[in-house]
Amino acid sequence: MRLRKKPWIKEAIKEYEDVLAANPQGGKWNDVFGRVAPLYVELGTGKGRFITALAARHPEINFVGIEAQLDVLYYAAQKAHEQRLSNVRLLHFDVNNILEIFSPGEVDRVFINFCDPWPKKRHAKRRLTNRWFLDKYRVILAEGGELYFKTDNERLFEASLNEFADTGLGLRNISFDLHNSGYQDNIMTEYEAKFSALGMKIYRTEVIFAKSAEQ
Numbered sequence: 214m215r216l217r218k219k220p221w222i223k224e225a226i227k228e229y230e231d232v233l234a235a236n237p238q239g240g241k242w243n244d245v246f247g248r249v250a251p252l253y254v255e256l257g258t259g260k261g262r263f264i265t266a267l268a269a270r271h272p273e274i275n276f277v278g279i280e281a282q283l284d285v286l287y288y289a290a291q292k293a294h295e296q297r298l299s300n301v302r303l304l305h306f307d308v309n310n311i312l313e314i315f316s317p318g319e320v321d322r323v324f325i326n327f328c329d330p331w332p333k334k335r336h337a338k339r340r341l342t343n344r345w346f347l348d349k350y351r352v353i354l355a356e357g358g359e360l361y362f363k364t365d366n367e368r369l370f371e372a373s374l375n376e377f378a379d380t381g382l383g384l385r386n387i388s389f390d391l392h393n394s395g396y397q398d399n400i401m402t403e404y405e406a407k408f409s410a411l412g413m414k415i416y417r418t419e420v421i422f423a424k425s426a427e428q
């Protein structure tokens with residue numbers, strides 16, 4: 214997601230401090246939220262349409278959204294703040310360093326929605342579904358934890374399914390056309406709305422990080 218630099222955002226985002234997480238440390242997320250609850254994390258949260266709608270639907274769950282671009286995160290923070298979502302915290306952070314902010318087994322579910330496809334083979338390691346990232350998710354996810362993945366990019370989906378299978382992860386509810394699959398619970402992301410309006414199919418799968426699936 215490329216935006217023109219908006220210098221005012223660095224100041225303006227301070228207005229939404231209630232939904233921003235500052236200097237988080239692994240193992241402390243229940244303290245941040247002030248309660249013990251399952252923890253769901255969205256990687257590359259973008260402008261926040263998905264995480265804010267899901268959090269409004271599930272007040273019993275704590276949600277963390279991670280986004281590398283402040284110019285994009287600003288709009289997610291605005292949504293969470295205006296909807297007074299006390300179960301959402303947003304983080305200006307790079308997923309590459311995810312092991313710094315969650316302790317082993319602290320996360321119950323990870324969402325990756327429409328991540329950058331990095332189509333060139335030499336950039337495969339940058340895909341958020343690459344095995345190099347999967348190894349990190351394996352550490353922070355609880356036993357039986359899950360990764361929910363959606364994309365409009367068929368080749369990324371194919372490559373990702375192979376990464377999941379090659380690293381011994383379990384798969385379920387695979388869909389090659391989510392919007393015509395009868396799946397009821399879908400919440401559209403900004404990218405999903407844009408691409409599906411252009412007639413593109415949406416691919417989705419759930420990945421299970423169970424010990425039994427690793428063998």
Ligand SMILES: C[S@@+](CC[C@H](N)C(=O)[O-])C[C@H]1O[C@@H](n2cnc3c(N)ncnc32)[C@H](O)[C@@H]1O
Nearest residue numbers: 214257258259280281307308326327402403404
């Ligand atoms: C294609 S956009 C999709 C945004 C949103 N998930 C959606 O579906 O509308 C991918 C987002 O992931 C973010 N991103 C990519 N790599 C990241 C990383 N390593 N750490 C944090 N965010 C990242 C980008 O800045 C961008 O906002």
